[in-house]
Every structure is written in C-alpha cells, then in structure tokens.
Amino acid sequence: MTNTARKALTGLVLAGLIAGCSSNVTLQAPAIPVPLTERIPVSVGLRMPADFYSFVHQEEVYGREEWSIDLGNSNAKFFTQLFGHMFRDLKVLEDGDDPQSFDIDALIEPSIDAFEFSVPNQSKTNSFAVWIRYRLKVYDRGGTLVSNWPVSAYGKSQTKSISNSDALQRAAVLAMRDAAALMIMKFDDVTKISSLAGQPTPVAAPVAVPSTGDSEDDGVQVTGVEGRDDETG
Amino acid sequence: MKQVDVTKAAVAVLLAISLAGCVTSRVEDAREGLTGIEEGESIVIMAKSYHLGNETEEKYINCIEKALGNGSKGLRVIPHREFVDSLFPWFEPRTAPAETKNLPKLMERPGVAEKIAQQGIRYIIWLDGDTERVAGGGSLSCAAGPGGGGCFGFAWWQNDADYNASVWDLDGLESAGTVSTDVSGTSFLPALVVPIPLIARTQSKACKSLAGQLRAFIINEETA
Numbered sequence: 363m364t365n366t367a368r369k370a371l372t373g374l375v376l377a378g379l380i381a382g383c384s385s386n387v388t389l390q391a392p393a394i395p396v397p398l399t400e401r402i403p404v405s406v407g408l409r410m411p412a413d414f415y416s417f418v419h420q421e422e423v424y425g426r427e428e429w430s431i432d433l434g435n436s437n438a439k440f441f442t443q444l445f446g447h448m449f450r451d452l453k454v455l456e457d458g459d460d461p462q463s464f465d466i467d468a469l470i471e472p473s474i475d476a477f478e479f480s481v482p483n484q485s486k487t488n489s490f491a492v493w494i495r496y497r498l499k500v501y502d503r504g505g506t507l508v509s510n511w512p513v514s515a516y517g518k519s520q521t522k523s524i525s526n527s528d529a530l531q532r533a534a535v536l537a538m539r540d541a542a543a544l545m546i547m548k549f550d551d552v553t554k555i556s557s558l559a560g561q562p563t564p565v566a567a568p569v570a571v572p573s574t575g576d577s578e579d580d581g582v583q584v585t586g587v588e589g590r591d592d593e594t595g
Numbered sequence: 596m597k598q599v600d601v602t603k604a605a606v607a608v609l610l611a612i613s614l615a616g617c618v619t620s621r622v623e624d625a626r627e628g629l630t631g632i633e634e635g636e637s638i639v640i641m642a643k644s645y646h647l648g649n650e651t652e653e654k655y656i657n658c659i660e661k662a663l664g665n666g667s668k669g670l671r672v673i674p675h676r677e678f679v680d681s682l683f684p685w686f687e688p689r690t691a692p693a694e695t696k697n698l699p700k701l702m703e704r705p706g707v708a709e710k711i712a713q714q715g716i717r718y719i720i721w722l723d724g725d726t727e728r729v730a731g732g733g734s735l736s737c738a739a740g741p742g743g744g745g746c747f748g749f750a751w752w753q754n755d756a757d758y759n760a761s762v763w764d765l766d767g768l769e770s771a772g773t774v775s776t777d778v779s780g781t782s783f784l785p786a787l788v789v790p791i792p793l794i795a796r797t798q799s800k801a802c803k804s805l806a807g808q809l810r811a812f813i814i815n816e817e818t819a
Contacts, residue, residue: 398682
C-alpha cells in the first residue's frame with residue numbers, strides 16, 4: 363500500500379470516527395395551523411434579527427457526542443405565519459426599513475433568549491426535550507418600548523418509534539407550537555397591543571433603541587412568562 | 596409437495612408460539628354513564644399532556660387508533676394529529692382541557708363546537724401511562740475470532756405496560772368512564788453459540804386488550 367493510499371484510508375477511518383460522535387439535525391419550519399381565534403385588530407410590523415434566518419445551535423453533550431441543530435429560517439417562517447394568523451395586518455420589515463415609514467400601529471421584535479435540549483442519556487428517559495425562550499419586544503408607533511415579554515416553551519418527543527434525529531426535530535416543532543399556543547392565548551392580555559390601534563404618531567417622539575438591559579431600567583411593562591396548565595379551561 | 600408446505604408452515608407457527616416470552620394481562624373498566632355510537636359519529640384518541648408528566652408513546656396511540664378502526668365492528672377514528680390541527684390551539688399540550696368541567700367553556704370558543712360537529716366527534720379518549728422496563732438480569736457474552744464467533748449466557752427482562760383511558764362523551768360534555776389495562780411480560784435471551792430471543796410483546800398485548808375493551812365500552816355491547 364502506498365503512502366498516499368495509507369493516508370487516505372487513515373483519513374477515512376478518522377472521518378468515520380468523528381462522524382460517529384456527532385449528530386446533525388436540520389429542522390423544517392413547522393406549519394402553524396390557522397388558529398380558531400379572532401384576530402387582534404391591530405396592524406403590526408415584524409422586525410426579525412439576522413439569526414432568525416440562519417440559526418444553528420451546537421452543543422456537546424458532556425463526554426458523549428456533539429449535536430448540531432440547524433433551525434435555518436424556521437424561526438422567521440414561524441413568526442411570519444403565526445403573526446399573519448394573529449393580527450389584522452402584518453408587514454414584515456426588511457433590514458434597514460424604517461418602521462415609522464409604514465402605516466402600522468405597533469412594531470414587534472422577537473428574539474431568542476435561549477435554546478436548550480436534553481437527550482435520552484441525560485434525562486434517563488426515552489425522550490428528547492427542547493426548551494426555547496423567545497423574547498418579544500413591542501414598540502408603539504412612536505418607537506417607545508411598551509412591552510418586553512419572555513415566552514418559554516417546551517416540547518418533548520419519544521424516541522422508541524422514530525429515529526433520534528426525527529425525535530429531536532419533533533420535540534423542537536412541539537416547542538414552537540407550544541410557544542405559538544401561548545402567544546395566541548396571552549399576547550393581548552400581556553402586552554395590551556390592541557390598545558395601540560389607531561393611536562396618533564407622537565410629534566418628535568424619540569425612536570427607541572432596543573435595550574438589552576434589565577427591563578425595569580427601561581421603565582416598561584414586564585409581565586411574567588407563560589401560563590400554567592390551567593390556563594385553558 | 597403441498598403437504599410439505601403445510602408441514603413447514605405448521606412448524607413455523609409452533610416455533611413462533613414457543614419463542615414468545617410470558618405475558619400476563621388484566622383489563623377493567625369503570626362506567627359512569629350510558630354509551631353508544633351512531634352511524635356517522637367518530638372518536639379521537641389523544642395522549643394526556645406531557646406538561647402533566649405523561650409519557651404515553653406515539654406508537655401506542657397509533658396502535659390503539661388502528662385497532663379501534665379495523666375489523667367488522669371498526670369505529671370511525673379521526674387521526675389525533677388531524678384533530679389537534681383542526682382545533683389549534685385548543686388541544687395543544689399546554690392548552691388541552693384537563694377535566695370535563697372545562698369542556699363547556701371550550702365549546703363556547705369561536706369555531707370549536709362547529710369543528711367538532713363537522714368531524715362528527717362523539718368521544719374523546721384520553722390515554723395516559725406507558726411501557727417501562729421494571730426488572731432484568733442475567734449475563735450474556737459474545738466473542739468473535741478468525742475461526743468464528745458465538746454467544747454464551749442467559750439474560751432476561753420484564754416490561755410492564757400500564758395504560759388508562761378516560762372516555763369523554765361530547766354529547767353531554769361529561770365523563771363516560773375509564774378503561775385500564777395492566778400487562779406484564781418477561782422476555783428471555785438464552786444463548787448457546789446462537790442467541791435465541793424469546794420476546795414478550797408486552798406493549799402490543801396492552802394495545803390489543805385496551806382497544807378490545809374500549810370498543811366494547813363505547814358500543815356498549817352489554818346493552819346493545
């Protein structure tokens with residue numbers, strides 16, 4: 363065997379070993395069904411961060427394997443679909459668009475605070491679980507931050523009847539649907555966004571700069587997260 | 596020639612039977628109201644929410660759906676994912692009603708009663724429970740060399756499948772009762788060069804027994 367062939371074989375074996383220790387999952391955007399609720403009578407703009415169009419979460423499960431979850435543009439599709447169902451009108455803002463140049467009552471800026479998951483080896487169950495914490499910032503016509511709402515969602519899927527990759531994907535989709543259900547039920551109660559409908563644009567109002575600091579420092583309403591299981595009823 | 600085929604088939608069946616592990620099962624129901632199902636009415640099988648700690652497997656739900664829908668006395672079963680999507684977001688794990696007393700308020704929500712009527716759903720059956728390995732033991736080792744390989748030893752394990760089905764009658768918006776099954780199965784794996792698995796189909800047995808009892812409960816065979 364020549365040196366080149368030996369090197370190539372060694373490379374192949376090493377690549378195989380490395381591949382054997384990592385898992386890659388690509389998430390397809392979930393289809394959010396049309397909700398059986400009335401639309402909130404507000405015209406909103408949606409401005410999404412760059413990572414909503416190409417989000418990749420990588421994590422090494424301690425001492426075991428590396429997981430890479432490519433959400434791609436799932437978050438962008440998810441929020442566009444969801445808010446399209448929830449509000450009277452939706453305008454998705456492009457990078458560089460000035461919200462004040464559009465006829466909208468409110469601007470919503472979602473972001474991801476945290477994305478976590480657990481695999482069966484960690485939880486000692488047959489399930490994959492995914493937690494996503496979104497943050498929704500709502501601005502009025504004048505650009506003032508009126509609500510800053512963290513939304514925590516959870517999804518879980520069994521591995522027994524499907525592959526690990528499919529189970530993790532399913533758990534992520536369920537977490538996104540969980541977030542959707544919470545937003546549909548609580549958005550207006552928490553953010554009072556419907557009260558922003560038809561408000562006049564304040565003269566010389568300052569354009570708010572989204573803050574990453576503590577919400578109390580922003581002097582805005584911060585409302586507790588998600589509901590509990592008795593929210594429906 | 597044909598006689599040889601029949602003999603082979605008989606041997607295969609006997610072998611399959613002898614190669615199954617031991618399974619014991621119990622199924623019971625508790626009725627709270629009269630049941631029955633009319634032509635055009637349907638049922639839906641749901642898992643209780645994982646937000647409440649339930650671990651019912653998707654595979655088990657699919658098995659119950661299939662078992663209830665098949666056969667001459669098959670019921671009209673609406674696939675659970677289709678039902679959940681059609682009533683989004685009111686049957687998501689976070690939002691699904693946990694008790695029948697929540698049903699009247701749910702039915703008042705816009706479009707909910709209409710969607711349920713449109714699909715002809717008479718009963719919602721909520722499953723909870725799972726199949727777990729509760730015990731196991733023995734030892735088995737395998738080795739391979741240039742001249743061949745083989746396994747020696749003996750291993751066993753016991754699975755318990757406990758499932759409970761709550762039947763909600765959407766006609767009266769009340770509970771019709773519960774059906775439960777408890778199946779225990781022990782599998783064996785003796786190996787003398789070649790391992791011979793004697794597998795107990797615990798979950799499959801739990802599916803068959805619960806589906807059979809659920810069908811009888813819904814049709815109300817005692818009075819029918």
